[in-house]
Amino acid sequence: MNWRSERIWVEFITGSRKISNFCWAFILFLGSSGFLLVGISSYLGKNFISLFPPQQILFFPQGLVMSFYGIAGLFISAYLWCAISWNVGSGYDRFDRKEGIVCIFRWGFPGKNRRIFFRYLIKDIQSIRIELKEGIYTRRVLYLEIRGQGAIPLTRTDENLTPREMEQKAAELAYFLRVPIEVF
Template structure:
């Protein structure tokens, strides 16, 4: 069993399973916590300006008039509460986690992901390996760069993984390994 921070692999001659971690990452917990604390601070500042009482020790309520600053702080605070609720929900339900499986014995490639609760919580895609024409890599470098690995399947595209965390070399290495395992060509665009 090989391991990494975001994925784990199990590989034999005929079967390759890649477990995908999903939303339960340290960076997501950090941002959910930061947005929660920040939005709570904005709500407390807005309420303290409305009540004209000191609910936050380092900001006197006389310095923040309720109209318009207090109202705006309440608005941003409640907006931040909804965003943090969304972030904590994705972490709790581990949205995006699942696996990619490639079975050369059964000649099937499958991708499974967990989503939000509901009728479409489980997403599964299965394709025959003989229908896979190529493994492709697309990427953009820079501060907002990304790397995408996907499979071209007879006039369709199946995204394998989009990753901002991996280096270009690691993305290419994994794509080459997958193309070799599936016995299909690799294309870089």
């Protein structure tokens, strides 16, 4: 969802709350729970999973390794669920021609730098840069080139925009900010 007027352009950025992250966190939780349950059932010698008798898997080494994979998977799943609940990476890009300011805001992980906020003057913007790399690992990223600060990515690397959509977005933003476009 974006909002635009003659003088202000606000572009909202989705963070970790994507369908794919929910799916991966759920699949990882189920799989690692299964691994841990198999490891525990092999240790106790009780049949917690009815697919196979616990005597088929010895605790050392198979049950121990299954338990390790289960615990590691639960930690990774917990990390994903925390990132989803904190909505890491979400925020907005606000371009304000009236005040001559560009604000870039993102949510990070909890702690000292939870709120990531950058503010630049529009007159310090050198250009809008498009980076296109085609091939097996296609990469299309839109950057805001700031004098003396370097390039700030405006699109995520996993955002699958077609070259036409990327060009359209860059052209609209460059026209709005009245800066040139560079293509790499």
